[in-house]
Amino acid sequence: MKPEVIDELLVVWTCTEKETVENMVFLYTLNSRLKEWWGSVTLLIWGASARMASEDTSIQEQLALMNEAGIRVIACKKCAENLGVAEKLKALGIEVFYTGEFLTDWIKSGKKVLTF
Secondary structure, eight states: OOOOOOOEEEEEEOOOOHHHIIIIIHHHHHHHHHTTSSSEEEEEEOTTHHHHHHHOHHHHHHHHHHHHTTOEEEEEHHHHHHTTOHHHHHHTTOEEEOOHHHHHHHHHHTOEEEEO
8 A cells, every 4th residue: 555645845044145035945945836846835934034035025025925826825923023014914915823843843843845
């Protein structure tokens, strides 16, 4: 009997080098959903990337495209609070909550995690 394939991907975005964000993080995340490489894709904004997401309008446009494509976009509330951007992220339609337990449960479940 074949083991069940877990078709969910969590992309943890922490880097703030714009070329890497646009040409690796966002490119793979969006194409993963559009090309149906994964059944479900979640993007977790964690650490310094929260500030970038809250300030950079071209990044915000790309996050909106991901949301429209069916990618769940979430952010770590503690990181966002520490950086003073929690309300701005919420206003952009990003789910903001404490993600430590979420991430731990995801990893323990055997689902795939990709970090940038």
